[in-house]
Amino acid sequence: MIARALTIAGSDSGGGAGIQADLKTFTVRNVFGMSALTAITAQNTLGVEDIHPIPLEMIEKQIEMVITDLGVDAVKTGMMGTAPVIELVARKLKEHSVKQLVVDPVMIAKGGAKLLENDAAHALVTELIPLATIITPNIPEAEVILERKIQTVADMTEAAKALVELGAKAAIVKGGHFEGDPTDILYDGTEIYTFPGKRIETRHTHGTGCTFAACITAELAKGNSLVESVETAKAYITAAIKEELGLGQGHGPTNHWAYQGEQS
């Protein structure tokens, strides 16, 4: 049977991030993708113009309809928006005993728009992080969650360990926001793994975090190990950034078809 993945996240009308990035990535990685929308955003490569939240009952129904009929092998969470959404999603994931959960703690879009209310970071820590197979913050997100500054690779390593202490089985702190080459640091509760990268000079990096986490989700859904899944996701996002599509006037989307690696 084909592997199945569910993304619980916001819609990006521009197609580079959010639900759209997730479903494209799932498809390219040979996984059947399903979605539960938490919000509709009106955005393009220049920024987020408006956000329309989806009512809690409707979020709950989407999750319920998908899991009880089609089933899921892995779930990814992205833009949650508010604490009540986080609480609801955590409750549903527990009710359905979801085993593979990738938590992308989306907070702020590249253009600066707030995608998570300030008071919701606490719910992320108490409700969602303890359920996570892996949490995938960028540096500013890890700083908010842990209430500390992250300025060096050593700080990233300590941050990954601290995120696991909060209850996640594993944590990868992404280095895209550092100057210089973007190294990502994974801690799986036992070992530290370093994923080095070469910085690609481009403005087309909209949705890099969503795409990276979606690829991890797809690989986990197919039964790959965590480290294998992160390895594939790093190669996938690197190719997606490198082979830019050149769309839009601002931060353009990455190229979800670019990765030529094997289907695992």
Ligand SMILES: Nc1ncnc2c1ncn2[C@@H]1O[C@H](COP(=O)(O)OP(=O)(O)O)[C@@H](O)[C@H]1O
């Ligand atoms: N310019 C870049 N060149 C190469 N890799 C990048 C670049 N920007 C981000 N990445 C990689 O893309 C992935 C997503 O990271 P990041 O952009 O920090 O996430 P987010 O979109 O959540 O801010 C990470 O693996 C990171 O190392």
Ligand SMILES: Cc1ncc(COP(=O)(O)OP(=O)(O)O)c(N)n1
């Ligand atoms: C609906 C929606 N969800 C998430 C994001 C942010 O995605 P991310 O991958 O972190 O990419 P950037 O916005 O940082 O480029 C979004 N913009 N919209």
